[in-house]
Amino acid sequence: MLRRYLLRQLVAMLPTLVGITLLTFIISHVAPADPVRFAAGPHATQEQVEQLKRYFGVDQPLHLQYLNYLRGLLGGDWGRSIRSKQPVLADLARYFPASLELVGAAIFLAVLLGVPLGVVSALRRNSLVDNLARVVAVAGVALPAFWLGLLLQLTLAFQWQLFPAVGRYSPELGRPAAITGIYTLDALLNGNWTAFSDTLRHLALPAFTLAVNPLATITRMTRASMLEVLSRDYIKTARASGLAPWTVITKYALKNAMIPTTTMIGLNVGWLLAGSFLVEAVFSWPGIGLYTVESSFYSDFQPIMGSTLVIGLTFLLVNLAVEALYGLLDPRIRYG
């Protein structure tokens, strides 16, 4: 049942993905920018610019360019960056794992702190703890991320030198041999503990900065759904029947309450992939958000399209995975 449902959903993704490429193609071509002339430098003659346009294949009519792009996508050729001449796929292989690492760590932190905080808030509703958790959670969201990041960097990294300020690893120690491109994971796979600790320390500040926003939403969402579940009859019955409060909460209440929270987490993964660019800029984290934004600034079409597609695809896949999880959390859910 589940497998057929997932397959059908996967097929249904195709039009969405084509829609994304089409929309991105249109919006990245309507700006009055001229990335080729920019790449050719201030002194290029018209003839030299034309020459470069032929090199990149952007001298053709737009609809042909789009069709060529789609054909390339299927053949594993995602085009080239006009600024750096590098294949987009190679760029994405570099930037995307960095983003996955950062967003993954941020979500992990947010769940680790947010879920217990939400549960406690719900159990001690309107108590001091609840109000404090609310203010702290909401206050975290209310700080612009780049500002929070800069403040953390100036104090923790430069003032007290507790953490590295920028980058993903210390060049003195070297970069862990690439397997997945997720450095912390690579270090673990290599069994290189020095590199693991080093990359983890580099990850700490940006991940924390990025976690603050989802932390707030996850806390609030967990609290709200816990409250709802706790008012249900079966929880009251379970309590009345003398089950230990801890068992009631973890085994029955929390499991059911996690459905909206899981949805929230899924949505956040997609948003953070591109939305993390401010934090990436502060910590020089070479992620896909920064790659997308910088490409957008130069109207570098194919990197924009490639990264948008990858982000969109990740978003859809993560949300599909979330739907599949619903079944585990609540066996009553059927996939029709």
Place this chain on the structure above:
Amino acid sequence: MAETRLPQDLALAAAARAERARGARVAWSLLAASPTTLLGLGLVLLLILTALLAPFIAPYPDDATKPVLHIRDRLKPPSWAHPFGTDELGKDILSRVVFGARVTIEIVLRVVGLAMLIGVPLGAMAGFLGGWVSTVLLRLTDVFLALPGLVLSIAIVMLLGPSLSHAMLALALVWWPGYARLTQGQVLSLKQEGFVEAARCVGVSPSRIIFDHILRNAVTPLIVKASLDMGYAILAAAGLGYIGLGAQPPTPEWGVMISKGRNYLADQWWYTVFPGLAIFLSVLGFNLLGDGFRDMLDPNAHGR
């Protein structure tokens, strides 16, 4: 309009009104009981008051509204003359923060208002009509939700040229699917409710059903979402300002002020701290208010 209403319809409307009035009373008592919600309300009121009274509060209104320079006073620390210090062109930061409240309110209202204006009718239509309309809308919102909002905003601003109103338009275009989805979901569930069925049975026209019965009842979650989004709109505009695509000079927009001030973070702390504080308090206000609303209006959450 009233005379064309059927008696049954009037009775239903009256019942709904009574329900709402009771709701309002309950809401107020709940509000009074929740200190954080009150705090949120207070902060939002403070923002509105500052915006209204800006010309009377700001010591140097020209610094916020006119192209002026005081190069000799640049980057002066807080003093009696300039309680929040001055920026890199010598402008009074207090005056700019105070006038920034007006810009912030404009952002908040226009982004959320426009997103709702697009999203709510589309969502209501899709939810009510169902069928292919709903499928098309679902696919469209899918594309918009999966497309990084930032890419879309930057592209729109690059196309139209950077300005605050274009940034607001871009944010609204990115955010409307949220409202469409929410409204559609509400309409779908309300369609099954007894009072809607009743209205349909007595022959009330579909458009009246949507507007009089369904939307009025779907408004609660919309208000909650809107008040939370108002906070996020301030931050999103600040994010666009950070990359130079938001408000243009000399508009005193807080996000732009702190993104410029970040270059002076180490030695001229006052440049970012005061606009940062203003953003912080406003977003905090909208969020606490929205959060409080959600708590109050959520029927499951009343009592334990």
Place this chain on the structure above:
Amino acid sequence: MKGVFQRWLSAAALAVMVLLGIGLGGASENILDVYSLVDIPNIDPGTTLDGIGSETVRNLYDPLLREVGEEQPIPWLAESYEVSPDARVWTFHLRPGVTFHDGSPVNAEAVRFTFNRFLTMNQGGVAFIFGPVMDLNSVQVIDDLTVQITLTRPFGPFLKAIPLVFIVNPQVVLAHEVNGDLGAAWLAQNEAGSGPFVIKDWQPGQLYEFTRYDNYWQGWEGPHLQGVRWRVTREASTRLAAIRSGQADRIDWMTADDWLALQGDTYGDPQNFGPQNNLYHIKLNNQQVLADGVTPGPLQDKLVRQAMSYAFDYEALVQAAAQGFGRQPQGPIARTMPFHDDNLLIYARDLERARSLLAQAGWSDSNGNGIVDKDLNGDGQPEPLEIDFVFVSGLDLYEQVGLIFQASLAEVGIHVNVIGSPWANIVGQQAAGPAEAWDSYYVTTAPEFNDPHAALFPEYHSSNAGSWVYGDFYNNPQVDQLLEEGVASADEARRGEIYQQVQRMLVDDAAEIFALEVDNFAQDIFARDVCGEKFVPGPNAWFWYGIYFCSLAS
């Protein structure tokens, strides 16, 4: 519940211990840590000329002659050269025994390949400079170490421009050719040079590491760096904190404020921040038309441009942008440039003069709204004198210039709209011609070599329409002709006369606002322990070979 909290707490404590357990990596060895705003997208010496790519190129590759800021470039890969009396045939004798990084010899064939490669690719960069005076037969291999370059016509600044040609290794380039691109894609992020440094690691958007080429022909006697680390660091306050905390040895793209804040801690050698050839311009669209597409705009009127030149507050710009470490320029080229005319008129700020010039041009404030107006299209309705100024979004200094422009012109009744736009958009709009182009914008130009041709030709010769440095759309046949004559002449005295005449004409026409000349201190700030190499205005880049740590030298 309590037990759970304790578990959470101990897990958190463990995490913190893992994170903090291992101290910072060893202190930096003999490696220069550069914390730079800029990424390095392209290091192909055949297609990149400007910016950071060129600094990297300068250290990975060698030119035939090297620019060191003296009167003439000094011998480098070429030991000596001869020139024919008509200045068209140049013969270079290569230094024997020099090797590329793969060990193969640097020979005449490599020189021929290098020239023909960029001439064939013809993608901007050096092709712009040599394309008009060379063809594929210009470079002839005489013997293994002798190469002869025959120009299709005389080229006055040839010697000054030769240091921009970096010799590439033909075998390595051709081994990485894809679809006949002459290695363009590969060479954009890899190197095939003979310079003092090689790439150790290349992590775009993040970190670039360079290390010594042990067999460098100059040798490594005396104090030298072991390597360079280039970290892309986008936030100015991060870079500032990095040099303060000692983690960075050099930072760039700082403001005068930062430099003053650091003054006590940093490298105080005055040669580090002497004058340079960079000039800051406010470009004015000399072919401006109104929205209807035909009516000549106010900026077509020389009197209006002169009035603006008198109204602009140069002193405010010097203070705001350079904290006083700069000055109003004298004409269109920097004072350090050869053939600069020291007697040129300077438009010192004079509001009365500006107002009377506007009045003379027929502008008056007829409706009393504080903005002067004039009926331009003859419809009986006066048009206000209102122009748009565009700056590159996110570049705060550029925005400040706009605000100063706006405030100072407001004093004579000219309204300026200050608008930000992404760089790629500005480039695109300038390329679309004078009707689509912006009325005015701010740009800094750094001539690629120390000759007025490099500064004047791209900016004021009408053949450059489409390029954003030709933002004035200045179209003066006489200037065109003089500029063509100047570059084609090898007679220094004649060239001097020509370029001084061009400077006078540009100033008289007030082609644009010559806004600011600034000392080089803010581009790059070094830590105190950094010694050696002085800044060379021509290349606008550092040669790492000459840099070392003072403390390691003794």
